[in-house]
Amino acid sequence: MVSALVEPRPARRKWRLPVTLLVGLAITGVILVLAILAPVIAPYPFDGMNILTRLKPPSAAHWFGTDDFGRDVLSRTLIGARLSLLMGFGATFISFAIGVPLGLLSGYASRTVDEMIMRAMDVLMSFPPILLGLLILTVTPPSIWKAMVAVGIVYVPAIVRLTRSVTLEIAQEEFIQAARARDDDLLYILFREILPNAWPPLIVEAGLRVTFAILLGAAFSFLGMGAQPPSSDWGLMISDARPYLEAAPWVALAPGLAMSLTVIGINLLGDGLRMALDPRLQAGKSG
């Protein structure tokens, strides 16, 4: 080997993870672990009723108190995390799986294709979300996975629009013209040239969407179209606790706080991922 050929590699930066990402990862991680282990660590069965301990405030026996059926709120919150998170991530996955390809196509392909996709999205958006979900759900008997699909479809237009606007911008870049000049195919340009550059805003959006999906999922549960009682879901728990807000606020507070913490954690995770994934932001940081 000639010494001149030894690569003077561009000084590799130490892989610094943004603090945001670490905090987000920690919060989301803990919640995920708790949700997975819920049946094991829950102190009481989530549906174990006890008329004698109705609406008891937090105590050593019941850390988060009990609800109107005397069920342990902590256990219900832990178990509820499973359905809520499943709803949040599952629905977001569905809306991205449908929305991102459509958005890419809409932003890059011919005007006719763009018009067709966008007008279809307009139709979808013109339904109020709850109504659209109900439309999908009422045809068949309700179940949690159908609610997930419904929530996913409700959020498709938002994902399509976002992806499209990012794509429109990237499509103007000269490297896309260069890809056309080498006669590259449509799918390669969409998924290999444009998509990697479109991820940062999409990831942040995904964080937001997960939290919206949890909330909308809770709304469907409340309407009796999602999680079915007596199974536990944060949205369902808050709805059930509504009549006792003044007498026993802890019943609503526990799932509410859990939901807020999840929302914050997932949002931080999204922001952190964006920072870590974008090489330009990495470069900008260390000048």
Next chain:
Amino acid sequence: MSIDPLLRVESLCVSYASLNGNVPALRDVSFSVARGEALALVGESGSGKSTVALAILGLLGSEATVGGGRILYAGADLARLPAEELGRLRGNRLSTVFQDPFATLNPSMPIGMQVAEPLMRHKAMPRQEALARAVAALAEVGLSRPAELAKAYPHQLSGGMQQRVLIASALICEPDLIILDEPTTALDVTIEAQILDLLDTLRRRRNLAMLFITHNLGVVNRICDRTCVLYAGSVLEEGPKDLTLHRPLHPYTQGLLRAVPQLGPRRRARLRPIPGHLPEAGMLPKGCVFHPRCSHALGECREDEQLLRPLEGGMVRCWRADSLPRAEDGGATAVDAHAAPTRNVLLDVQDLRKTYALGRKIRFGGPHLVRVERSEVRAVDGVSLTIRAGEVLGLAGESGSGKSTLGRCLVRLIQTSGGMIRFDGEDVTDAGGAALHEFRRDVQIVFQNPASSLNPRRRVGATIGRSLDLLGNIPRQDRQPRIDALLEAVGLPAHFANRFPHQLSGGERQRVSIARALASNPKFIVCDEPVSALDVSVQATVLNLLADLRDRLQLAYLFISHDLSAVAHIADRIAVMYAGAICEEGPTDAVLSRPNHPYTEALLSAVPTVNDATKEDSRIRLRDGANASSHTPTGCRFHPRCPRKIGPICEQKVPPVVSPSEGHWISCHLPVEELSLPAADVKNREMA
């Protein structure tokens, strides 16, 4: 010069905070500007010239720290002035014009108010009076119908007009000093020439001091008295303009001057670039900052940093300044052996058209009561040209003339609206499928913007490799060696294949773009402003690379540029484009000398050059062509701006083609004999 200069910067040191610690941006920068004097602050990107302007204006961000030195304005230390005093100074005694007029003007405020604002703020002038003064100021900067203009909004004005407005706004409080940060870089040459004229007049009229920040040495020659050359945050040379531009003291200045392509007849020659590139921020070499790139460097240059010391009426920071060879020589060297263009026509374009629909308007009234009007822009309007194998056709013209559209039509990135493109004898105008794939192999394109022409998320090797996979036609085991060979062909080491674009400099990225274009062994490459975004010294290396590749691989180029000097340097023939059509075409030497189309004549006259000694009155200045492209005038396209317009014939009849010599044609109503005379002579004769 007077004893007490208006502005004096003494040993200014500024550094920026970054993760790697404090990175020095300015180191011991000293200069002064006397009353009524114009000092040019010259430097390439990253030299720190804009930091100087920001430091004087007190606009350095929070990440910057002033490590030492003073800035004195009329004897007062700006750092010690109380904030309100400073506020009274800025925009009042001391004003500024930035590079991008569109970004500087407030889009939602009428022009008049923006010009009047400083008066109301600094002089506490009542609104009506200030507005009246603003109208007068707009008139002074050469804007016609100032009263109407004062009510207009920025988007209604062309770039040149916007820059005039900014100058009017900067001058309205009658400052003593005006700081101009690349004020003409975003403008076309003809507009740039007008703005420089205007600044020159205003300076004389008002005894204004100017700190003119620029990278363009031609502009320096045109407008400044003294020059201060900045490199990597240090002043390398300072002195009177003539000294710096004609007998430069520092090897860097000498190198810069050599690297600039000249508007001269030196075909197929090579420029002499400065080797290497600017040191990265925070990685300054020991000793002289320039020594790693200096061909005269000796031991002492590597060890100690020297002070700025006087020499021959200027100041220089160089150990070897006394013993340097100072013979002034031209910019380019001839190469002995080169391949001449062949006779076989490679690309033949006939009557090419591209129109863009602007939209539809519904008009009421008329015989049909309701009428839908379609408006369109004819971006390319009947262009015919031929390019032979191994030949470089230069395409010059201002922004909006349709150059890039034409280039993209030729590589079939844009579908044409009419006309025919024949490549290698085959009609490819509407080719698709396999025929288009073959065409893509033979015809490639290099883009302007090094920041956007490479996918930021893919390594260089992957970018080049993809072109090889699609168009290269090579067996799998040859792929990696071929990527290495392509990188080597553009002068980059093979390990660059592992880099991401953001780890490359602008010039290196442009080389990668060229390597990508070469992957399919093309015969013809459209170079769309390939050097416009690059610094002078880097520009020279890329131009040389293109010339070398042309000779080695028998490539033909369409070289598109707004920079006539760059076009003249590399092209065998030049076509000049105006408003979608070619108005003159011919061999480079013929186009660069008389007779010319009046537009070419104006362009040539407008280019600021280092050796320009033209007299004031023989310069040709074009009127501002506001929105020249939105509607094509009848007759000759150029008549609304033509300084040689004959009369109604120019407005009514499409001009005939006259041919002064073999292969050189001009589209103009004037006879060749008339076009051979300088415009000034014609004017004088008419007056006599």
